[in-house]
Amino acid sequence: MRRLDWLDALRGLAAITVVLFHLSPQVIGDEAHLAVMRQIDLGKYAVLLFFLVSGYVIPMSLERHGSLRRFWIGRLCRIYPAYLVTIGLFALLAAAGLLHWQASLRAETGAGVLAHITMMPDLVGVRGVVRVFWTLSYEMVFYLVVAGLFAARAHRHSAWYAAGLGLVAGLGGAYLPESSTGNSWSDRRLLAAVLVLVVGLTLIWQVKGLAAGAIGIAFVLLPALNGHAGPGSTVRSSAQGLLLLAVMFAGTVIYRWQHRQIGDVPAVLALVVVTGALIGDQGLGTALAVVATFLLAYVFRKRAMPQGLTWLGRISYSLYLLHVVVLFMIPRLVPDLGTQGLPTRVAAGVAYVIIVLTLAAIGYRIVEQPGQALGRRLAARIDASHLPHTQSAAPRTTRGDNARESV
Numbered sequence: 001m002r003r004l005d006w007l008d009a010l011r012g013l014a015a016i017t018v019v020l021f022h023l024s025p026q027v028i029g030d031e032a033h034l035a036v037m038r039q040i041d042l043g044k045y046a047v048l049l050f051f052l053v054s055g056y057v058i059p060m061s062l063e064r065h066g067s068l069r070r071f072w073i074g075r076l077c078r079i080y081p082a083y084l085v086t087i088g089l090f091a092l093l094a095a096a097g098l099l100h101w102q103a104s105l106r107a108e109t110g111a112g113v114l115a116h117i118t119m120m121p122d123l124v125g126v127r128g129v130v131r132v133f134w135t136l137s138y139e140m141v142f143y144l145v146v147a148g149l150f151a152a153r154a155h156r157h158s159a160w161y162a163a164g165l166g167l168v169a170g171l172g173g174a175y176l177p178e179s180s181t182g183n184s185w186s187d188r189r190l191l192a193a194v195l196v197l198v199v200g201l202t203l204i205w206q207v208k209g210l211a212a213g214a215i216g217i218a219f220v221l222l223p224a225l226n227g228h229a230g231p232g233s234t235v236r237s238s239a240q241g242l243l244l245l246a247v248m249f250a251g252t253v254i255y256r257w258q259h260r261q262i263g264d265v266p267a268v269l270a271l272v273v274v275t276g277a278l279i280g281d282q283g284l285g286t287a288l289a290v291v292a293t294f295l296l297a298y299v300f301r302k303r304a305m306p307q308g309l310t311w312l313g314r315i316s317y318s319l320y321l322l323h324v325v326v327l328f329m330i331p332r333l334v335p336d337l338g339t340q341g342l343p344t345r346v347a348a349g350v351a352y353v354i355i356v357l358t359l360a361a362i363g364y365r366i367v368e369q370p371g372q373a374l375g376r377r378l379a380a381r382i383d384a385s386h387l388p389h390t391q392s393a394a395p396r397t398t399r400g401d402n403a404r405e406s407v
Contacts, residue, residue, distance in 0.1 A: 005310050006301035007053055010294065012312025014049040015319045017042050018132070019356060022327055026337050027349040040285045047135055048247055048278070048290045050320075054139060055251020059158070062150055068206040070379045071150075075143060076203075077375030079317070081367050083119065083136070086321040087129050099328050102127045104232045108185050114192035118199045123222050123241075124192045125179065125230020130324040134234035138244045141219050144199070145245070146252075147206055148216020158252040159266035163273045165246035168224075170277035173239025180225040188230055195222075220245065243274075243281055250274040254298070318363035323356040 002008075021042040025033040036042065065071045093099040104127045105112040115124035122134035123141070149155040168176075181191045198215070205212035223245060227238030235241050250271055257267035278287040312319070330337060334348050 003302075005305040006297045007057060008313030008316075009305040009309040010049055010053050010297050010313070011316040012309035012314075013293070014046040014053075015316035016312055017046040017049075018320060019323045019353065021046065022324065023349055023352060026330060027345045029338060040289050041282065044282055045286050045289050045293075048282075048286075049293060050135065051138070051244060051247045052251040052254075052290070052294050054142065055248035055253075056255045057251075058143065058248075059146055059150075059155060059252045060255055062146060062155075065379075068147055068151060069208075069382060071147065072203055072207050073379045073382065074372070074375045077371045077378065078368070079119075079136075079139075081371035082318050082321055082363060083133075085363065085367050086325065087116065089322070090129050090325055093325070093329075098332060099325075102129075102232075105129070108188060111185065111189040111192045114189070114196050118192075118195045120192075120195055120199075120222075122233050122235055123226055123229055124195065125188045125226075125228075125233050126192075127232035130321065131234065132320060132324055138223065138235075138241065138248075140199075141222055142245060142248045144202060144216045144219040146216075148202075148213045148219070150213075151206060151216060152213030154213070154217075156256065156261055158249055158256050159262050159270040162246050162249035162253050163266075163270040165220075165242050165249060166270070166274040166277040169239045169243035169246055170273070170280055173237060173242075176227070176238035176242075177225050178228040178237055179230060181229070191226070191229070240281055243277055246274045246277060254294075312357075315357075315360040315364040318368060319356060319360035322359050322363060326352065326356050326359065 024036070061074070062068075062071045065074060090099060094101055108126055111124060112121065112126045115121040115126050116129065116133075119133070119140045120137040121128045122137035128134055128136075146155065149161075181187050202212050202215050202219075206216065220242075223235075223241030224238055227233075227235055227241030235244070253262065253267050253270050256262045257264070275287060275291055278290070330348065330352065334340070334344070337345060337348055340348075
């Protein structure tokens with residue numbers, strides 16, 4: 001048993017929950033789907049689980065790498081190949097007339113292209129090629145902020161960051177602007193262009209080992225001032241955007257608490273603050289389901305995890321990205337599925353799940369794994385050529401600590 005299988009199991013549970021959540025209106029009907037959502041929003045539940053896992057894993061990965069150069073090479077080679085393949089697959093199906101581009105993307109092509117380069121469409125205010133891309137906007141901001149904190153040697157104070165973001169989101173959200181730069185097409189295009197420039201420069205400076213800490217940390221202002229950047233945004237407020245970052249930092253708090261890097265009192269207080277803010281935003285049912293699921297997995301982390309969940313965890317990124325593309329095809333394959341009899345709906349649902357799992361497994365094998373291998377080769381080659389200048393802020397741990405990183 002791998003020591004971090006529990007994280008893969010959480011990813012697997014989150015990924016299959018998202019798949020079934022998006023499928024459920026077709027199979028059980030809109031009324032039943034909405035009845036479940038009134039108790040627990042399973043879509044947000046799954047996303048929040050993903051974010052907690054990211055918060056736990058990403059700082060660990062950064063400190064394991066021991067340098068921003070290795071971290072960013074590994075991270076970009078981990079996330080961009082499958083992301084680009086998903087966009088390419090959608091474009092191919094759209095060219096064949098099987099899918100259609102979102103009207104907002106057709107209207108704002110320039111802003112859309114630029115926003116997708118940085119993986120931040122939601123924070124620019126345009127719809128992603130597939131809507132699930134909205135979560136990647138917040139993942140990318142988290143990477144930039146955590147990398148900035150690492151560069152500034154301020155990365156160990158996770159409890160302060162989690163509690164601070166949770167308090168601002170929970171108590172000060174009404175005073176935050178919803179959109180400071182996304183009120184028109186030209187504004188969104190300008191913001192997207194500026195983000196391409198600033199993100200690109202930040203990555204270059206950090207990879208070169210320059211002092212780019214403050215710039216990375218400053219990315220926290222993007223969701224704080226532009227959390228609901230435009231009509232294409234999924235996040236509905238700047239307060240909610242900050243809360244999502246608080247949830248990721250709560251995952252970091254758990255990691256540091258487990259490894260005795262922060263004390264009991266600050267850790268517990270930070271987690272209580274974030275949980276309280278989460279209850280206020282998402283409701284008691286969703287928030288407690290997220291907390292209970294993560295806590296249960298953490299308690300049993302040293303035990304063998306279900307192999308099915310850990311396998312789902314390994315392919316979870318491809319599964320998360322690709323399942324919506326297949327879902328879009330259902331109306332063409334089974335017209336008016338929601339009006340069909342229960343056996344037909346169930347059969348179509350089972351077939352859909354089998355197809356998306358197969359496609360995700362293939363994507364993991366031929367896209368994600370080669371991308372990760374390329375990242376390792378590039379990091380080794382660049383490290384060899386820059387050996388005297390290798391930046392190191394934390395000792396690298398053993399390969400046993402090499403968690404498969406979150407989406």
